[in-house]
Amino acid sequence: MGDVINxxxxxxxxxxxxxxxxxxxxxxxxxxxxxxKAAEDGEEARRKALLDGAKREE
Structure with a gap:
């Protein structure tokens, strides 16, 4: 038989x-x-600016 558990x-x-x-x-x-928090916000802003700067005009 198995063990009894509660x-x-x-x-x-x-x-x-x-x-x-x-x-x-x-x-x-x-x-x-x-x-x-400030460092993470700054990093997010830097990444967003880098991405927006790489967009091409249509």
């Missing part, structure tokens, strides 16, 4: 793991410093 413990463990994964995603999304 379904409530399994469910709670699964929910806890899902919350931990969501928390990790939020830390990556919102846990940046002001300098990191």
């Amino acid at each position: 379904l409530n413990r399994f469910r709670k463990g699964r929910d806890k793991a899902a919350k931990a994964q969501d928390a990790d995603a939020n830390r990556r999304k919102f846990g940046r410093t002001k300098a990191e």
